[in-house]
Amino acid sequence: MDRRDLCRAALVLPLASALPVSAGAASGLTRVRPGDAAWPSVALWQKLGETLKGRLIKLETLFAPCQRSAVSAACLELGKYLSNPFFLGDQASATQVSGWFNAWKNEPSAYAIQANTHDDVAAGVRFAREHKLRLVVKGTGHSYQGTSSSQDSLLIWTRSMNRVEIIDKFVPQGCAGTVSAVPAVSAGAGAVWSDLYHAVTTKAGRYVQGGGCTDVGVAGLVQSGGFGSFSKGFGLTAAGLLEAEVVCFDGQLRVANACTNPELFWALKGGGGGSWGVVTKVVLRTHDLPKYFGYVGGKIRAKSDSAFATLVTRVMDFYADQLFNPHWGEQISLGTDRSLKLSLCSQGLSNEQVMAVWKPFFEFVRAVPEHYEEVEKLRAGAWDAQPWWDIAWNPSLRPDQRAGAPAYHAWWEGDQDQVGMTIYGYDSLWLPSRLLAKDQRKTLVDTLIAASDKHSVGLHFNKGLAGATKEVIEQARQCATNPAVLDAFALVIIASGGKPSYAGLERSVLSKARSFIEAEVETRRIDRAMALLRQLAPNGGSYVSESNYFNDNWQREFWGANYARLQSVKQLVDPEGLFFVRHGVGSEAWSEDGFTPQKA
Structure with missing residues (x-):
């Protein structure tokens, strides 16, 4: 099949063209904000808009229509679709989560370019560079760290560039x-x-x-x-x-x-x-495509501390012996109420094979009802893989029911609680595979139980590559991701959040006060639980997209030994520091908001 024409503009460089090299990281010039003397004039913005053929948008807060009129069509649409993640992704002013307690909040850029082509993107980049603007890039805005939201900036919004070709x-x-x-x-x-x-x-x-x-x-x-x-x-x-x-x-x-x-x-x-x-x-x-995809779900609650200890021991033994291989992914979670929730997926195993793997574990739980209660029925199975994301086939998918939305756009029911939420706290840690060794497993189990007493703990087995094939490991080694992932059997995620808090969304003073107290409590609980796990896996590393906003050691945690090379690439491809995200490579050269250069 024909690939595509990459030579349709002078923007495409010859193959031999090298990227510019610079010894510096930031231009040394403070970026400008609205109201500054150097902020582009109305005429300059109008000229940019003409160049972009009307695709320059002056932004306002997501709920500004409701502040003007609570019965306007735009306001009513917000109320109807605020729990729809695809709707939020289609709004220039929105982000998929509404903010992070004491960290960041959804604040729209001053202007957005609704880019349809790379020519539109290039026009925005050149304008931002020429006028010393803070530049933000967003596709759908699905960032827990708030990297696609920044007040007083120019947003390049790529959501319309969504063509897919086999x-x-x-x-x-x-x-x-x-x-x-x-x-x-x-x-x-x-x-x-x-x-x-x-x-x-x-x-x-x-x-x-x-x-x-x-x-x-x-x-x-x-x-x-x-x-x-x-x-x-x-x-x-x-x-x-x-x-x-x-x-x-x-x-x-x-x-x-x-x-x-x-x-x-x-x-x-x-x-x-x-x-x-x-x-x-x-x-x-x-x-x-594997012939089969499978799912295992359910929730078990232990009726005593000793029964919970036995359950956690059993599930970690079971994971190490039966699930620590390329066939299995997704997660289990341990709750503060002595519960174990299963939400795992398989690939390449038939229904009979999946059932055979899980039969001993299910029988163990059901054999002693005096110790364990099935809060959610234990279930396992595998099906043909091809219709896995077909809305008509999979009842776990919630369709985007807006008029004109693609018929195949849908999200998992299990992801609903994060749509629009305010994050109270979030942290992650890779657990090395050595902890699965028999002489280490008791310490692992004891620590997991102690952490789950502070806060619910999720073990995401698919987010650690230990147990994968040699080919998968070697391909990942060629990536910039923290090499800690190569020997991690799971990524621990501990997180919590509350109701949406977009600017202009009306919430009572009492409701806000309760949210503040709840967030403070949740943050402390997450920190205490993660502190126990970090003693178990010091310098374990953290996944950049699912991590603590307040991580002081982000360079080492996110990229490990790869960070020095990434800094060199940053100097090569962006010597002026035009592209900034907080806790992104090279961001040390700028203030927290990316507007002011920092002295070395």
Whole structure:
């Protein structure tokens, strides 16, 4: 199948063109805000809008229509669809979560460019660079860290660039004769995983390694590293990247792959979104689709502390002996009420095989009803993989019911509670596989139980690659993600949140006070629980997209030994520090909000 024309503008550089090199990280010039003398005049904004053919938007807060009129059509639409993540992703002023307690809140940019092409993106980049503006990049706004929201900035919004194309035989540009053609899928920067799963799996009968949340932006997940339910079987999302198109700080469109601009390509594979340029398109490898996908669910509550200790011991033994392999992913969680919740997925195992694996564990629980209660019925099974993301087949998917929405856009019921939420606290830690050794397992179990006494604890087995195939491990090793993931059997996530708190959303004073107290309590509980686990796995590392906003050791935690190389790439591809996200590579050169250079 024909790839695409990369030579349609002078923005595309010849293959031999090198990226500019600089010894500096930041330009040394303070960025401007509205009201500053250097802020672009109305005439300049109008000229930019004309260049963009009306795709420049002056933004206001998400709930501004309700402040003008509570019965307006725009306000009523907000009330109707605020719990719909695809709706939020389609709003220039919105983010998928509404903020983080004492950290950040959803605040719209001054202007947004609704980019349809990389020419639109380039115009925005050049304008921001020329006028010393804070630049923000957003696809769907699915960022817990708030990296796609910044007041007084210019937003480049790529949601409209969402074309998806199946490619039968793809060879990265500049790699002809050195690599073999492989099946792939290309996706614009605004595409979400529902778009790719529909095209690649539901329609084409293949598989692409993507994210669990169907409304997450494809380009953003790639740059974060990226995990899905079946990561132990197919690896990091970033490892599947074959090529990307990126508008760099100078407004030039560059191709990045293993043969062309390889350092930029490496940094895009897990080096964090928003730091390297504006990704406008990615091409990802596709895989043969396993015959079966499966699911195991249920919730068990122990009736005593000793029974809970036995249950946690049993499930960790069971994981180490039966589930620590490429077939299994997703999570278990331990609750403060002595509960164990199962929510796991399998790939490549038939219904009979899944049932055979889990039969001993289910029988163990049901044999002693005096010790254990099935709060949610234990269940397991496997089905044909192709309709896994088909709304008509899978009842766990909630469809986007807005008029005109793609018929295949849907989100998992289990993701509903995070839509629009205010994060109270969030932290993550990779647990090394040595903790599964028999002489270490009791210490692991005791620590998990002690942590779950402080706060519920989630073990995300698919977000650690230990137990994966050698091929998956080696491909992940070629990414910028913290190498700690290679020997981690799971990522521990401890998190909590409350109701949406978008600006202008009316909440009573009493409700706000209660939320404040609740957030303070939850934050302390999360910190105490995670402190116990960090004693178990010191320097374990943390996943950049699901991490603590207040992590003081973010360079080491997010990227480990890869950070020094990432700094060098940053100097190479963005010598002026135009692209800034808090706790992103090179952000040390700027203030917390990215407006003021910091002295070395």
